[in-house]
Amino acid sequence: MTENVTEAFPSDQLPDFSTDTYKDAYSRINAIVIEGEQEAHDNYISIGGLLPDQAEELTKLARMELKHMKGFTACANNLGVTADMPFAKEFFSPLHNNFQKALAEGKVTTCLLIQAILIEAFAISAYHIYIPVADPFARKITEGVVKDEYTHLNYGQEWLKANLETVRGELEQANRENLPLVRKMLEQVAGDAAVLQMDQEDLMADFLTSYQEALLEVGFTSREIAKMAAAALIG
Amino acid sequence: MFGLIGHSTSFEAAREKARTLGFEEFAEGDLDVWCSAPPQLVEHLQVTSATGKTIEGAYIDSCFVPEMLSRFKTARRKVLSAMELAQKNGIDITALGGFTSIIFENFNLLKEQQIRSTTLEWERFTTGNTHTAWVICRQVETNAPKLGIDLSQARVAVIGATGDIGSAVCRWLSQRTGVKELLLVARQAQPLLDLQQELGGGRILKLEEALLEADVVVWVASLPQTLSIDAASLKSPCLMIDGGYPKNLDTKASGNGIHVLKGGIVEFFSDITWQMMEMAEMDNPKRQMFACFAEAILLEFEGIHTNFSWGRNNISLDKMDLIGAASLRHGFQALGLSAQIDPTPALTTA
Ligand SMILES: NC(=O)C1=CN([C@@H]2O[C@H](COP(=O)(O)OP(=O)(O)OC[C@H]3O[C@@H](n4cnc5c(N)ncnc54)[C@H](OP(=O)(O)O)[C@@H]3O)[C@@H](O)[C@H]2O)C=CC1
Ligand SMILES: [Fe+2]
Ligand SMILES: [Fe+2]
Numbered sequence: 001m002t003e004n005v006t007e008a009f010p011s012d013q014l015p016d017f018s019t020d021t022y023k024d025a026y027s028r029i030n031a032i033v034i035e036g037e038q039e040a041h042d043n044y045i046s047i048g049g050l051l052p053d054q055a056e057e058l059t060k061l062a063r064m065e066l067k068h069m070k071g072f073t074a075c076a077n078n079l080g081v082t083a084d085m086p087f088a089k090e091f092f093s094p095l096h097n098n099f100q101k102a103l104a105e106g107k108v109t110t111c112l113l114i115q116a117i118l119i120e121a122f123a124i125s126a127y128h129i130y131i132p133v134a135d136p137f138a139r140k141i142t143e144g145v146v147k148d149e150y151t152h153l154n155y156g157q158e159w160l161k162a163n164l165e166t167v168r169g170e171l172e173q174a175n176r177e178n179l180p181l182v183r184k185m186l187e188q189v190a191g192d193a194a195v196l197q198m199d200q201e202d203l204m205a206d207f208l209t210s211y212q213e214a215l216l217e218v219g220f221t222s223r224e225i226a227k228m229a230a231a232a233l234i235g
Numbered sequence: 236m237f238g239l240i241g242h243s244t245s246f247e248a249a250r251e252k253a254r255t256l257g258f259e260e261f262a263e264g265d266l267d268v269w270c271s272a273p274p275q276l277v278e279h280l281q282v283t284s285a286t287g288k289t290i291e292g293a294y295i296d297s298c299f300v301p302e303m304l305s306r307f308k309t310a311r312r313k314v315l316s317a318m319e320l321a322q323k324n325g326i327d328i329t330a331l332g333g334f335t336s337i338i339f340e341n342f343n344l345l346k347e348q349q350i351r352s353t354t355l356e357w358e359r360f361t362t363g364n365t366h367t368a369w370v371i372c373r374q375v376e377t378n379a380p381k382l383g384i385d386l387s388q389a390r391v392a393v394i395g396a397t398g399d400i401g402s403a404v405c406r407w408l409s410q411r412t413g414v415k416e417l418l419l420v421a422r423q424a425q426p427l428l429d430l431q432q433e434l435g436g437g438r439i440l441k442l443e444e445a446l447l448e449a450d451v452v453v454w455v456a457s458l459p460q461t462l463s464i465d466a467a468s469l470k471s472p473c474l475m476i477d478g479g480y481p482k483n484l485d486t487k488a489s490g491n492g493i494h495v496l497k498g499g500i501v502e503f504f505s506d507i508t509w510q511m512m513e514m515a516e517m518d519n520p521k522r523q524m525f526a527c528f529a530e531a532i533l534l535e536f537e538g539i540h541t542n543f544s545w546g547r548n549n550i551s552l553d554k555m556d557l558i559g560a561a562s563l564r565h566g567f568q569a570l571g572l573s574a575q576i577d578p579t580p581a582l583t584t585a
Contacts, residue, residue: 124351125351128351128352146352150352199308201267201270201271201308201309202308202312204271205270205271205272205273205312205316206351208271208272208273209273209274209316209319209351210351212273213323222275222276222277223256223257223258226258226260226261226275227258227260229272229273230258230260230261230264231260233260233261233264233268233271233272
């Protein structure tokens with residue numbers, strides 16, 4: 001067994017951050033991250049509009065997202081890369097549109113699932129995978145960010161948990177409509193992520209782990225979650 | 236609380252299991268889907284010792300299947316994620332079952348202590364190898380005489396002698412049991428020489444040579460699927476303890492005085508209700524389990540919350556004594572030949 005796997009060991013070497021290939025891929029991945037943080041900011045402010053008694057808390061979360069956005073902008077500057085923002089806007093548009101639609105309909109549950117569970121779980125896993133292969137400057141920043149994202153995920157979990165019995169149906173529906181989008185987004189950036197030495201299977205698996213953990217916390221059983229996760233994996 | 240990390244014996248078996256447990260969606264998925272599937276805490280269970288003490292435990296399926304062995308990153312992630320899940324569930328002592336402990340050791344996962352936001356606490360995990368080694372030795376000691384093999388006059392071949400389990404078995408058999416001669420088999424020469432020196436005896440042989448001379452053969456190396464045994468050239472009687480994984484020796488050699496016994500399996504004194512084991516390849520799944528799993532149960536019964544079996548070549552005779560005594564006290568028994576000697580010597584695999 002050992003001999004046929006040794007060559008599959010990943011290299012312990014960091015990518016060369018100065019190559020054009022790296023910078024080109026980074027311009028899109030970094031843009032996605034910046035756009036993601038911006039959207040997260042806007043989304044938390046919007047959710048505050050639906051939950052006036054939570055508005056103060058949500059504004060705090062939103063502020064953190066802006067800080068993240070600035071941090072990642074600095075990462076691009078540090079590498080001499082210009083983030084490809086039009087690409088990132090396009091990339092986020094399906095999820096963005098779903099959020100806006102739910103917002104217009106006053107669907108707090110759907111909004112929270114999209115932002116505070118899906119996007120946060122996605123960010124957490126992606127940042128965890130990025131950290132070991134990031135340049136030293138970006139690594140430091142990302143390590144700080146990831147801690148905050150747990151706070152946000154936790155916020156979503158707590159709210160949904162407290163309201164699970166009334167929101168269950170809407171949650172399942174929102175999961176069906178949005179989880180497949182996350183998988184498609186992942187597939188779309190797999191090539192660029194690979195240049196940054198972030199493996200797509202790792203990204204998907206870690207995302208599902210974070211997502212599963214969050215849903216367990218909310219109060220779903222493992223069987224229910226497996227059914228829900230299958231929506232992203234199959235078909 | 237104790238934990239067991241297990242996995243299916245094949246991708247097909249995993250799908251079948253998923254279907255039975257009500258995870259139909261996953262059952263339909265292909266291998267790539269399974270590669271990114273997170274581990275699952277499948278069930279909680281209770282076990283009551285022969286002493287009357289009751290403990291709680293949980294079974295975690297790592298969603299690893301042997302078909303993933305060649306995918307280093309996948310295998311590594313499966314093992315670490317399952318361990319993370321065990322720790323996050325507050326499980327005090329968890330056995331790394333099946334390939335899990337081998338992957339852990341061979342891929343040197345000790346240096347991967349940080350997984351996402353969790354720092355793995357090694358003291359919460361055990362390979363279960365001490366109990367496995369003890370059970371295998373006991374299986375040799377109690378079953379050889381049943382076949383008329385006098386161990387003090389017998390040659391015992393240990394295939395995988397330099398391994399964690401194999402070296403412990405050699406130590407025990409030479410110091411405690413007293414066999415006529417140990418035949419040491421593995422591929423690399425230097426570890427064999429070191430072992431021979433440590434034991435102060437034993438003869439290093441190639442597999443084919445050892446098989447010709449052995450009265451008892453202990454298999455504690457994973458067998459290549461391609462291995463074939465010339466049954467006619469073996470001694471008769473010959474006791475074969477199949478301690479490898481998967482347990483497939485009986486398909487290669489049995490009958491004509493060759494008695495194959497599933498090694499490293501214990502039977503509990505009373506039924507345990509667990510759905511997972513219903514699907515493992517045990518003849519009596521309510522009571523039988525891998526000795527490595529049982530080690531986590533024993534450590535929980537004994538309140539020993541530490542990585543009892545850990546690393547390579549750390550299994551001492553003292554530790555084997557300790558876990559062996561606990562095994563007997565709480566109601567485990569090593570699987571024996573008695574029921575199967577007649578009429579057909581071969582063990583059936585599920
Ligand atoms: N309850 C149970 O039934 C359990 C069973 N096991 C099984 O026991 C076996 C050994 O486990 P463990 O001691 O932890 O493993 P190790 O990796 O420590 O040892 C494996 C041993 O087998 C030798 N080996 C490997 N391949 C071959 C080969 N083709 N021919 C001859 N020798 C070989 C190795 O030496 P070298 O590399 O030099 O050849 C080494 O001595 C495994 O198959 C495992 O699945 C494990 C735990 C519990
Ligand atoms: Fe953020
Ligand atoms: Fe966030």
